[in-house]
Amino acid sequence: MNFMRQVSQLLDDEHRNSIALLDRVGHALTSGDAGALQPLVAPLVRQLEHEIGHHFGFEEAELFPRLAEAGDGELAELLTEEHDTLRAVADELLPLARALAAGTLADSQRAPMQRLASELVERQVAHIQKETMALLPMLDDLLDDETDRQLAFAYAAGT
Numbered sequence: 001m002n003f004m005r006q007v008s009q010l011l012d013d014e015h016r017n018s019i020a021l022l023d024r025v026g027h028a029l030t031s032g033d034a035g036a037l038q039p040l041v042a043p044l045v046r047q048l049e050h051e052i053g054h055h056f057g058f059e060e061a062e063l064f065p066r067l068a069e070a071g072d073g074e075l076a077e078l079l080t081e082e083h084d085t086l087r088a089v090a091d092e093l094l095p096l097a098r099a100l101a102a103g104t105l106a107d108s109q110r111a112p113m114q115r116l117a118s119e120l121v122e123r124q125v126a127h128i129q130k131e132t133m134a135l136l137p138m139l140d141d142l143l144d145d146e147t148d149r150q151l152a153f154a155y156a157a158g159t
Contacts, residue, residue, distance in 0.1 A: 007155065024040055097113065
């Protein structure tokens with residue numbers, strides 16, 4: 001999709017990158033090849049750390065309140081609930097993924113790691129699709145040029 005606002009475009013670009021990685025992780029998990037996930041673990045850890053911290057935090061602090069003020073509070077609440085669920089999955093998955101990346105994951109932890117990674121893929125892909133179809137188009141109407149510019153700079157700067 002092409003969006004008119006810089007913020008929408010920045011978030012959409014990140015969504016596309018996340019979907020591409022999650023798709024590769026999903027295929028690795030279903031391939032039956034125990035080593036297929038290994039080269040994807042470090043990028044997955046980086047993506048999760050960024051997505052959970054910066055991306056979710058920005059949406060919750062800057063975008064969801066604006067949605068609520070514009071009368072779309074139910075959507076903001078739903079997306080926040082999904083963020084909370086994704087955070088919980090990531091909190092369990094990250095230590096296991098880090099251990100796999102470091103080569104220190106115990107054999108007994110492989111099944112829980114794969115289960116959590118599968119859950120993450122399913123939930124995050126659905127969440128991204130929801131944001132792409134509902135949130136990002138709303139931002140094109142919700143943000144004026146100056147607010148969009150300020151938010152895009154703030155997001156890019158990591159603040």
